Amino acid sequence: MPISRSTYRWPAVGLGLALAVFAALAAADWYRTVPPDALAHATYVGREQCIACHQEQYDLWKGSDHDRAMELATDETVLGDFNDAKFSRFDETTHFFRDGKKFMVNAEGPDGKYHDYEIKYTFGVRPLQQYMVEFPDGRVQVLRVSWDVDKKKWFYVAPTDATQERIEAGDPLHWTGLAQNWNTMCAECHSTDYHKNYDLATNTYHSDFFEIDVSCEACHGPGSLHVELANRRGLFWDRNVHYGLTNEMKGALNTRQVETCAPCHSRRSIIHPDYRPGDSYLDYFQPLMLDAGLYHDDGQILDEVYEYGSFTQSKMYHKGVRCSDCHDPHSLKLKYEGNRLCAQCHEPGKYDGAGHNHHPNAAPGSPETQCVTCHMPHSTYMEIDNRRDHSIRVPRPDLTVKYGTPNVCNRCHTKPHESAQWAADQVVQWYGPKRPDDPHYAEAFALARRGAPEGFALLKEAIEKPENSEIIQATAIELLQNYPTPESAKIRRDALSDPNAMVRAAAVRSLAVDAENQQDLVAKLLKDLGPKLDDRSRAVRTAAADRIVTDVDSLEDSQFRSALENAIKEYRAGHQIHLDRAPSNMSLGMMAMSLGDPEAAVKSMRDAIRVEPYLSRMRAQLAQYLETLAADPTQAAVAAKVGATPEEINKLREEEIELLKRDEKLLPQAATVRHMRGFLLVKLGRLDEAREAFIKACELAPNQYSYWEWLASICVDQKRWEQAALAIQRMSQLEPEAESWKRLLYQVKQGVEAEGGTLSLQRPPTEEAAAPPDSETPTANAAEKPEEKSEQKPAESPPTEPAVTTPVQPAEAAGAGTP
Numbered sequence: 001m002p003i004s005r006s007t008y009r010w011p012a013v014g015l016g017l018a019l020a021v022f023a024a025l026a027a028a029d030w031y032r033t034v035p036p037d038a039l040a041h042a043t044y045v046g047r048e049q050c051i052a053c054h055q056e057q058y059d060l061w062k063g064s065d066h067d068r069a070m071e072l073a074t075d076e077t078v079l080g081d082f083n084d085a086k087f088s089r090f091d092e093t094t095h096f097f098r099d100g101k102k103f104m105v106n107a108e109g110p111d112g113k114y115h116d117y118e119i120k121y122t123f124g125v126r127p128l129q130q131y132m133v134e135f136p137d138g139r140v141q142v143l144r145v146s147w148d149v150d151k152k153k154w155f156y157v158a159p160t161d162a163t164q165e166r167i168e169a170g171d172p173l174h175w176t177g178l179a180q181n182w183n184t185m186c187a188e189c190h191s192t193d194y195h196k197n198y199d200l201a202t203n204t205y206h207s208d209f210f211e212i213d214v215s216c217e218a219c220h221g222p223g224s225l226h227v228e229l230a231n232r233r234g235l236f237w238d239r240n241v242h243y244g245l246t247n248e249m250k251g252a253l254n255t256r257q258v259e260t261c262a263p264c265h266s267r268r269s270i271i272h273p274d275y276r277p278g279d280s281y282l283d284y285f286q287p288l289m290l291d292a293g294l295y296h297d298d299g300q301i302l303d304e305v306y307e308y309g310s311f312t313q314s315k316m317y318h319k320g321v322r323c324s325d326c327h328d329p330h331s332l333k334l335k336y337e338g339n340r341l342c343a344q345c346h347e348p349g350k351y352d353g354a355g356h357n358h359h360p361n362a363a364p365g366s367p368e369t370q371c372v373t374c375h376m377p378h379s380t381y382m383e384i385d386n387r388r389d390h391s392i393r394v395p396r397p398d399l400t401v402k403y404g405t406p407n408v409c410n411r412c413h414t415k416p417h418e419s420a421q422w423a424a425d426q427v428v429q430w431y432g433p434k435r436p437d438d439p440h441y442a443e444a445f446a447l448a449r450r451g452a453p454e455g456f457a458l459l460k461e462a463i464e465k466p467e468n469s470e471i472i473q474a475t476a477i478e479l480l481q482n483y484p485t486p487e488s489a490k491i492r493r494d495a496l497s498d499p500n501a502m503v504r505a506a507a508v509r510s511l512a513v514d515a516e517n518q519q520d521l522v523a524k525l526l527k528d529l530g531p532k533l534d535d536r537s538r539a540v541r542t543a544a545a546d547r548i549v550t551d552v553d554s555l556e557d558s559q560f561r562s563a564l565e566n567a568i569k570e571y572r573a574g575h576q577i578h579l580d581r582a583p584s585n586m587s588l589g590m591m592a593m594s595l596g597d598p599e600a601a602v603k604s605m606r607d608a609i610r611v612e613p614y615l616s617r618m619r620a621q622l623a624q625y626l627e628t629l630a631a632d633p634t635q636a637a638v639a640a641k642v643g644a645t646p647e648e649i650n651k652l653r654e655e656e657i658e659l660l661k662r663d664e665k666l667l668p669q670a671a672t673v674r675h676m677r678g679f680l681l682v683k684l685g686r687l688d689e690a691r692e693a694f695i696k697a698c699e700l701a702p703n704q705y706s707y708w709e710w711l712a713s714i715c716v717d718q719k720r721w722e723q724a725a726l727a728i729q730r731m732s733q734l735e736p737e738a739e740s741w742k743r744l745l746y747q748v749k750q751g752v753e754a755e756g757g758t759l760s761l762q763r764p765p766t767e768e769a770a771a772p773p774d775s776e777t778p779t780a781n782a783a784e785k786p787e788e789k790s791e792q793k794p795a796e797s798p799p800t801e802p803a804v805t806t807p808v809q810p811a812e813a814a815g816a817g818t819p
Contacts, residue, residue, distance in 0.1 A: 034240060034244075036240050043222050044222045044224070046210065046215070047217075050216045050223065053230060064332045065124070066213060068213065069124065070212050073120060075101075079129045080131065082098050082103050082119075083098070087155075087156070089166075092108055094145045099118075103131070107145075108169055110177075112168070112170070118133065121182075121212075126149050128382060128385060129146065129149060130157075131147075132182055138206055140205075140207070143180075148384055158383070183198070183580070184196065189214075189263070190214065191213060193211070194209040195208055203611060221278050225245075226245050245278070247278030258317065263284070265307045266307070266308030268287040268308075272284045272538055273574075287308060288305070296406060299441070301389045301391075310389050310390040310391040311391065316392050357369055368412065374409075375395075376388040396435065396442070399442050401420045407420060439458060439462075439465075444458035448476075448479040449482070451482055455483070456487075463477060470500040473498075474500075474503045477492060495507035501535070502539070508532055508544050525547070525552065529548060541570060542567065542574055544567060545567035546587075572588065582612035585611065588600075615659075616659040616662075616673075617656075617676070619659070620679075626639070626649050630646075654684070671701035671707065675693075677693045678697060681693060691720075698711055698727070705731060711727045712724050716751070719751055721757075725745070
């Protein structure tokens with residue numbers, strides 16, 4: 001039978017219709033979309049919603065450090081020995097035992113007495129596991145006695161600066177103190193969608209989280225919209241919100257992934273609440289710079305600073321390398337073991353052998369043949385936790401010779417002849433005298449911190465060098481403050497327009513303003529920082545608001561009020577996250593002072609003292625402000641309301657002096673502590689004690705002009721002419737053109753002549769600050785009468801009062817990271 005055309009026509013028509021229907025459905029699916037703001041309303045749904053489509057990723061995550069970051073204490077999760085085990089340190093014994101199904105500990109409580117506590121949570125899984133107790137006021141505290149997973153024994157995680165001390169109850173470093181408080185120190189990085197919910201009025205916590213550990217949405221963001229779109233079974237993802245996730249990392253630059261990890265893998269402060277993965281890191285966090293005490297001068301890790309500050313220094317980061325190039329993002333395990341990991345990018349034939357590692361006799365696979373041994377040396381934290389430096393640097397023993405920074409060569413090479421110089425010579429023998437990363441910013445940082453003149457030019461180079469990362473440049477910008485010159489000030493001012501937000505924020509913090517008076521200060525701050533209040537980065541906006549609030553005495557009825565309105569809202573929101581910490585309450589108090597709200601200012605400062613009563617400086621600040629209110633007749637009603645009485649002011653200063661005595665024992669080389677105590681003693685009229693405090697301050701900081709000025713002024717008031725003249729001599733050496741020492745010297749001359757005596761110098765006021773033998777000692781007979789205006793008593797132009805705006809931790813800085 002012949003085949004007609006209709007035999008072919010009908011299938012073709014059917015196919016055409018099917019394609020048309022498919023195209024129509026596809027078009028409808030493409031044009032069907034959710035509102036553009038749908039992502040802003042996405043909520044957390046939990047990992048159980050992810051497993052159906054992402055079983056492989058879930059299986060990798062299960063059992064990982066993120067999965068076991070925090071868990072309820074059960075037979076399956078607790079690794080430590082609770083079989084009537086005891087651990088003793090000094091005269092303190094901690095007893096671990098069971099009470100039925102409960103895991104219990106008998107430990108010294110906040111009152112100094114021993115109590116039985118139930119272990120509610122485990123914290124971490126390797127190389128140590130810690131245990132947490134929940135108190136009735138909502139505080140969750142982390143025991144310092146912890147479990148060594150490998151050695152299977154109890155040990156004590158000591159504070160870094162109190163390793164051989166008994167931590168007494170009531171100390172913030174005690175396990176029941178703020179330094180070991182989970183709610184404020186640990187929780188946000190060990191749980192998903194955590195909310196502190198601190199109540200300042202009652203000093204209690206009502207903390208909660210969506211998931212107890214670091215789950216899917218801790219990195220990918222709230223998943224409700226993603227699940228909704230996936231359940232549509234459409235042909236396309238949404239053309240407005242794509243996958244419906246706040247943090248899409250497919251195809252993103254390495255900076256996006258690094259910023260995803262940074263909130264928990266950096267040493268930083270929170271500057272705004274409600275961060276969600278995918279948000280700009282610098283809109284919610286301010287990372288600490290490569291500061292002394294946190295990092296070595298060359299940027300190597302020193303304190304517990306995690307990985308972000310190190311990795312962003314590295315060449316790897318600037319070449320586009322991201323965390324997941326080495327670590328599986330779900331299991332967190334290394335993608336490959338040994339040098340194969342580095343061989344992903346670095347040719348093994350060139351780098352994986354004795355020709356590169358220069359250890360020809362080393363056994364294959366031994367530590368000295370491994371890339372990470374030399375380029376990522378580890379430091380030990382929490383007694384047993386080895387963490388590698390992620391700056392991935394070239395060993396520089398020559399910098400050890402110059403500036404004392406550590407080098408990995410001398411970790412192994414410790415024989416008497418194997419000095420840092422020996423190691424540096426070996427490097428020169430292998431690679432020649434030039435290093436590819438010279439001039440290294442270590443030179444700039446080290447010299448600047450020592451105040452060496454040559455450090456200034458090196459800081460300029462570090463800022464201008466394009467290979468240096470933003471955190472290096474920002475650190476250099478801040479170090480320019482050590483060089484108070486017009487050129488230094490101009491560089492910092494120019495950096496306000498830097499394309500990188502981290503550098504702009506550093507420029508704001510370090511901006512130098514040379515003002516003749518308050519009105520001039522306001523005008524210049526407005527000119528320089530006004531535009532920064534509208535900066536695209538919140539880190540810059542809040543830094544600008546902080547500078548203005550700190551530096552301007554009053555923002556009432558000024559042009560700043562409207563410009564600052566939004567920035568102040570952000571500033572306040574950032575500090576309200578931390579109302580359980582004294583510094584935030586003090587900052588809010590300073591802001592209220594500047595905005596002309598004395599009642600709110602005093603309340604915030606009293607709240608600061610209430611939540612952290614052991615911190616110094618706060619009572620001095622409050623006393624100073626109350627004294628200002630009491631002296632202003634227009635503020636009489638407010639002064640009475642807030643208790644600005646002489647008795648209260650003196651009481652605060654007496655309490656502050658006792659705290660400063662404690663600080664002097666903890667910080668024996670800190671001249672500022674003696675300076676502050678001396679100032680308060682002057683305020684209380686205890687001049688003999690004040691004089692001794694300033695003598696010590698001058699010994700510790702012999703180049704600090706203001707300390708000598710205070711000492712000379714006190715000696716003049718006490719008619720201790722000889723000691724006053726010696727202090728004035730030092731002042732004249734430090735600042736030859738200053739008027740203050742000339743006025744004081746004239747007063748000494750008048751005093752000596754009035755008593756009919758002569759001035760004879762027998763000894764210096766401090767041993768360290770003795771006058772040079774060939775220097776001309778100013779005496780009463782040698783003094784020439786200064787200008788007429790210089791005949792005023794120093795009391796009318798007192799030395800500068802010490803800054804007291806920042807509370808000082810008595811020991812290890814709280815907020816340093818997780819317990």
